[in-house]
Amino acid sequence: MKSKKILEMKSITKTFPGVKALDNVTFSVTEGEIHCLVGENGAGKSTLMKVLSGVYPFGEYEGDILFSEEIQKFRGIRDSEKTGIAIIYQELALIPELTVYENIFLGHEIQKNGVLNWNETIKQAGEILIKVGLDINPETKVKELGVGKQQLIEIAKALSRDVKLLILDEPTAALNEDDCDNLLQLLKDLQSQGVTSIMITHKLKEVIRIADMVTVLRDGQTICTLNAGKGEVSENILIKNMVGREINNIYPSRKHEISNEIVLEVKNWTAHNKQYGHNILNNIALNVKKGEIIGIAGLMGAGRTEFARSLFGNPDHYVITGNLYIDGKEKLFKHPETAIEAGLAYVSEDRKKNGLILIQDIKQNITIANLNKIRKKIIIDDNAEIVTAEKYRNALSIKTPSIEQKLNKLSGGNQQKVSLAKWLFVNPEILILDEPTRGIDVGAKYEIYTIMNELVTQGMSIIMISSELPEILGMSDRVYVMSEGQITGEMPTNEATQEKIMHLATN
Amino acid sequence: MALKELRTELRKNIRGYGMYIALFVIFVIFTITTDGIFISSRNISNLMNQTGYIAVIAIGMTLIIVIRHIDLSVGFLSGFLGAIAAIAMTFWNLPVYVVIPMVLVLGFIAGLITAYPVAKLGIPAFVASLAGWLIYRGALLMATLKTGTIVIPNKAFNAIGNGYIPDIFASDKFLPKTHKLTLLLGLITIIWLILSSVKARKSKQSYNFEILPLDLFIGKQIFVSVLIGIVTWILAGYNGLSWTFAIVLLVVAIYNFVTKKTVIGRHIYAVGGNPEAAELSGVNVEKVTFIVFGSMGMLAGLAGILYASRLQSATTTAGTLLELDGIAAAFIGGVSVAGGVGSVVGSLLGAIVYTSLTSGMNLMGIDISSQYIVRGAVLLGAVIFDVAARKLGD
Ligand SMILES: Nc1ncnc2c1ncn2[C@@H]1O[C@H](COP(=O)(O)OP(=O)(O)OP(=O)(O)O)[C@@H](O)[C@H]1O
Ligand SMILES: [Mg+2]
Numbered sequence A: 001m002k003s004k005k006i007l008e009m010k011s012i013t014k015t016f017p018g019v020k021a022l023d024n025v026t027f028s029v030t031e032g033e034i035h036c037l038v039g040e041n042g043a044g045k046s047t048l049m050k051v052l053s054g055v056y057p058f059g060e061y062e063g064d065i066l067f068s069e070e071i072q073k074f075r076g077i078r079d080s081e082k083t084g085i086a087i088i089y090q091e092l093a094l095i096p097e098l099t100v101y102e103n104i105f106l107g108h109e110i111q112k113n114g115v116l117n118w119n120e121t122i123k124q125a126g127e128i129l130i131k132v133g134l135d136i137n138p139e140t141k142v143k144e145l146g147v148g149k150q151q152l153i154e155i156a157k158a159l160s161r162d163v164k165l166l167i168l169d170e171p172t173a174a175l176n177e178d179d180c181d182n183l184l185q186l187l188k189d190l191q192s193q194g195v196t197s198i199m200i201t202h203k204l205k206e207v208i209r210i211a212d213m214v215t216v217l218r219d220g221q222t223i224c225t226l227n228a229g230k231g232e233v234s235e236n237i238l239i240k241n242m243v244g245r246e247i248n249n250i251y252p253s254r255k256h257e258i259s260n261e262i263v264l265e266v267k268n269w270t271a272h273n274k275q276y277g278h279n280i281l282n283n284i285a286l287n288v289k290k291g292e293i294i295g296i297a298g299l300m301g302a303g304r305t306e307f308a309r310s311l312f313g314n315p316d317h318y319v320i321t322g323n324l325y326i327d328g329k330e331k332l333f334k335h336p337e338t339a340i341e342a343g344l345a346y347v348s349e350d351r352k353k354n355g356l357i358l359i360q361d362i363k364q365n366i367t368i369a370n371l372n373k374i375r376k377k378i379i380i381d382d383n384a385e386i387v388t389a390e391k392y393r394n395a396l397s398i399k400t401p402s403i404e405q406k407l408n409k410l411s412g413g414n415q416q417k418v419s420l421a422k423w424l425f426v427n428p429e430i431l432i433l434d435e436p437t438r439g440i441d442v443g444a445k446y447e448i449y450t451i452m453n454e455l456v457t458q459g460m461s462i463i464m465i466s467s468e469l470p471e472i473l474g475m476s477d478r479v480y481v482m483s484e485g486q487i488t489g490e491m492p493t494n495e496a497t498q499e500k501i502m503h504l505a506t507n
Numbered sequence B: 001m002a003l004k005e006l007r008t009e010l011r012k013n014i015r016g017y018g019m020y021i022a023l024f025v026i027f028v029i030f031t032i033t034t035d036g037i038f039i040s041s042r043n044i045s046n047l048m049n050q051t052g053y054i055a056v057i058a059i060g061m062t063l064i065i066v067i068r069h070i071d072l073s074v075g076f077l078s079g080f081l082g083a084i085a086a087i088a089m090t091f092w093n094l095p096v097y098v099v100i101p102m103v104l105v106l107g108f109i110a111g112l113i114t115a116y117p118v119a120k121l122g123i124p125a126f127v128a129s130l131a132g133w134l135i136y137r138g139a140l141l142m143a144t145l146k147t148g149t150i151v152i153p154n155k156a157f158n159a160i161g162n163g164y165i166p167d168i169f170a171s172d173k174f175l176p177k178t179h180k181l182t183l184l185l186g187l188i189t190i191i192w193l194i195l196s197s198v199k200a201r202k203s204k205q206s207y208n209f210e211i212l213p214l215d216l217f218i219g220k221q222i223f224v225s226v227l228i229g230i231v232t233w234i235l236a237g238y239n240g241l242s243w244t245f246a247i248v249l250l251v252v253a254i255y256n257f258v259t260k261k262t263v264i265g266r267h268i269y270a271v272g273g274n275p276e277a278a279e280l281s282g283v284n285v286e287k288v289t290f291i292v293f294g295s296m297g298m299l300a301g302l303a304g305i306l307y308a309s310r311l312q313s314a315t316t317t318a319g320t321l322l323e324l325d326g327i328a329a330a331f332i333g334g335v336s337v338a339g340g341v342g343s344v345v346g347s348l349l350g351a352i353v354y355t356s357l358t359s360g361m362n363l364m365g366i367d368i369s370s371q372y373i374v375r376g377a378v379l380l381g382a383v384i385f386d387v388a389a390r391k392l393g394d
Helices: A045-053 A077-082 A100-104 A118-131 A147-159 A177-192 A204-210 A235-243 A304-311 A336-341 A351-355 A362-374 A382-395 A412-426 A442-457 A469-475 A498-505 B002-012 B014-033 B041-066 B074-090 B096-121 B125-143 B155-162 B180-206 B214-236 B243-261 B263-273 B275-280 B285-311 B322-332 B344-364 B368-393
Strands: A005-016 A019-030 A034-039 A062-067 A085-088 A165-169 A196-200 A213-218 A221-227 A262-273 A278-289 A293-298 A319-326 A329-331 A344-347 A430-434 A461-465 A478-483 A486-492
Touching: A005 A045, A019 A034, A019 A045, A019 A196, A019 A213, A034 A045, A034 A177, A034 A204, A034 A235, A045 A077, A045 A085, A045 A165, A045 A196, A077 A085, A085 A147, A100 A118, A100 A147, A118 A147, A147 A165, A147 A177, A165 A177, A177 A196, A177 A204, A204 A235, A213 A235, A221 A235, A235 A442, A262 A304, A262 A461, A278 A304, A278 A461, A278 A486, A293 A304, A293 A469, A293 A498, A304 A344, A304 A430, A304 A461, A336 A344, A344 A412, A351 A412, A351 B275, A362 A382, A362 A412, A362 B263, A382 A412, A382 B180, A412 A442, A442 A461, A442 A469, A461 A469, A469 A498, A478 A498, A486 A498, B002 B014, B002 B214, B014 B344, B014 B368, B041 B074, B041 B155, B041 B214, B041 B243, B041 B263, B041 B285, B041 B322, B041 B344, B074 B096, B074 B125, B074 B285, B074 B322, B096 B125, B096 B155, B096 B285, B155 B243, B155 B285, B180 B214, B243 B263, B243 B285, B243 B344, B263 B275, B263 B285, B275 B285, B322 B344, B322 B368, B344 B368
Parallel strands: A019 A221, A034 A196, A034 A213, A085 A165, A165 A196, A293 A461, A293 A478, A344 A430, A430 A461
Antiparallel strands: A005 A019, A005 A062, A213 A221, A262 A278, A262 A319, A319 A329, A478 A486
């Protein structure tokens, strides 16, 4: 096969006020390959892809884009779509209230004489769904599907157009292992049908498994392009190029000093959803000791997030029966406010939807859950607020020109760090982390794990929900496995294996 | 160098400064087209009084829109509460100092009632408050049914809409014909503003935080001082500060403080920015909704008082369309429909722009039909500018 360049980006520079997001970046992709783009949070990966797809139109960046060996001057996404580029963003762009088939054909509806042909649409949607390996009714509403399936629908949406180059920005960040497998396999299948893909990811195992070529970005510059065929791609080489130094242990070790004091205990915990008339959670029993990290593993939809939220003031208004004890005292929280007062904190899994206030700046987001701490009488002390924000900016190395930067201008991983900072500032007794390292680069992950270890050493207890089994095994002292709203297993981590957990999660 | 910094500073806050520039341009245009009548002490003084009740509604509405709701009921609510005030004074013979707090409390309760279906049952505020719009319209008609217009005989009450603060330093020798107390208040305000900015700057400096460069800082202080100075001087040249405008300034000061400096203020903007995230951060969204609607109702009561006292009577049509004037003023002042963005001071300026248009065009003798069209165009222009400015600021 003669290797023809499908894409060449030459000397691309893109600046935002106070930030040079891309600095003379060169990036080229050969037809038919799977090309991974990696780098730390804020390295400029998403920005590079937004330049390519016309989100930042011609004229807002410097440099040249050659696609199919022609210079392109996209004025918007429509232009790039016409040439056969499809991009799936870090944040999903589906319309929850619409059905699957409506979403797939959104923007290029099948019509005859100006009238939509729904039957044909549904038929074709069904065919595409089979292609992406989804066994669902195209007439389902998107909001009823889990993230994993939604991600596949995004791909279906891209395939419904004549796509030559498929770009995926962290497609697997929110997926569990099975869904990841499906997705990677799908990319391989598409590759054999001639589709070229660019994939951004922080999961290096995936890179090793799937990439033909890898380009590493750091601080807005191209560091290198590695060829998997020549054996240039390994975890160590990737990390070294991404971070600029070597990291030997992904999971830092700590001295486990767990006391016997139980800080949180749940018994017969059942949550009923009145709207759908069934139980979301069934008879859950679980406890957490002081200074302990417990991991909750399970598949998407096992009810882990629902469980966390039902503890944390029950914002979904489930009908709850059962008992919750904090430090031995029975509690029932009617609102997150009271849960926080009692020493709980919950870092939500979906930072955009319910974690952050994107139109506000970093400092406002960090302090919102604990304004009382920076208050002098009734006045909020601006200086204390700045000091606080700067402290967490340094502790979590949040990459930003200033703590007055709005959240919607931060890269995905840096947003996640702000979300975490908000709850660290609350300094809770029990910290519930729901997918805490989603979208976070290897270096920063290590920092977050280190912080978690410090916190438990100081006597905090952590409940960590994670879909990444290595993370569960690497960080927790004890593992609970959930499946369909129930706890299906519990074990000390040193007795746990991936196979054991997967078995319990799927039964 | 300073010029460049000025440019970036302006760019960063273009929306805020844009309002001042727009106001300035409007003032200059009307001053020219009316041969200076527009800028006369008498007219400016009138203008501020007319702005009064719209500004009060606009301020309450700002917070409502910030938390992503709307309140259509407040126009007729203010008319109705004005009528209650009139009835309380003329027929029940209640003294002013009872009537005013009573009306404010009633307004607050009315706001809570509007909030109930919104906060507790999830009914869209548009619908809930539209019901209020109909109900209060009926209530106003009912209240004025027997008598028609109710004339208010109470001098103290009528002074609120027509009177001026007394000049305790009246003198024929020193600056005759100017209102010395007004000047003094203006001066105190200027000094207080400068001192508190200097203090805030020093405090930031001691932490090594980012601050405006010194020349820009001084420039800003001069600009603000001159602006306040001019307004004070113009007002002092007529009867001085009116009670209405004094009340509006007080409301602005309180609301500005609460929204910018206190926990509840932060909570309001957090709810507007992302209600779900706010809820999970321990903000009680329901409580915030009740407070914001309650405050709106209370301000509707205040607007009703200002309006009734200005007309010295309660009429069957009082408050008609006032809610829409308030909404328009808030949008001109930079509130965002998407929620989470908007300021009290902005809405005050928006209200001044809005009434300046009426006042200026009246002076020019432009007929009412064209006036509506111009006001519509300005509203649209302001919102378009808003969107563009926000993109630029990004
Ligand atoms: N609209 C914007 N305005 C200002 N700065 C921006 C904007 N978008 C991105 N940036 C900045 O540009 C840099 C690169 O961001 P980008 O989103 O491309 O990072 P990334 O490599 O995708 O990171 P992540 O892995 O966290 O998603 C970051 O420093 C970010 O703060
Ligand atoms: Mg990104």
